[in-house]
Amino acid sequence: MGKPHPVELQQRVVAHVEAGNTHTSAAARYDVSVKFVNEMVKLKPETGSLSAKPQGNPGGGKLTSHADWVRSKVDAKGEITLDELLLLADEKQISVHRATVGRLLQRLGLTHKKRPASA
Known part of the structure; x- marks a missing residue:
């Protein structure tokens, strides 16, 4: 900007x-x-002023208020996919894209990358 x-x-x-x-x-x-x-x-x-307006995103998102709920679902199931979390979000009547769920999981530190086995 x-x-x-x-x-x-x-x-x-x-x-x-x-x-x-x-x-x-x-x-x-x-x-x-x-x-x-x-x-x-x-x-x-x-x-009444000429100071600049704030720029950028103030933070948060659609799922920020539901972060505890998402964390509990991940803890309860262990491994859960983004698509499964999307279905659960439908239960709470929240319309979100899977990328939104992915970003929330990253902010919460709940991501897991599969790595190939070392030889």
């Missing part, structure tokens, strides 16, 4: 528009896009 523009630049752009200039002239003067100027002008009254 890209880095946000410096707050000083954002303040100068908004001040330029508030001084009565157009969004297009502000974009040309500060070498930014018109869309950036539009977003900054809208952001200031909405949030």
Whole structure:
């Protein structure tokens, strides 16, 4: 993900528009896009600040709240496949992809790779 523009630049752009200039002239003067100027002008009254919004995924997922349930199913059965866990997720009426189950198992440290026997 890209880095946000410096707050000083954002303040100068908004001040330029508030001084009565157009969004297009502000974009040309500060070498930014018109869309950036539009977003900054809208952001200031909405949030009262020009600080950048948080980026990325805040964490978690559909199964995070069910992690204890998944761990108990794995402990009870010993070895269980992703497809079997998907069927169990259907019992709890959760619609997830098998990759989602796999990522949860990785976060919980419950993955197991089969390795060929050494000669």
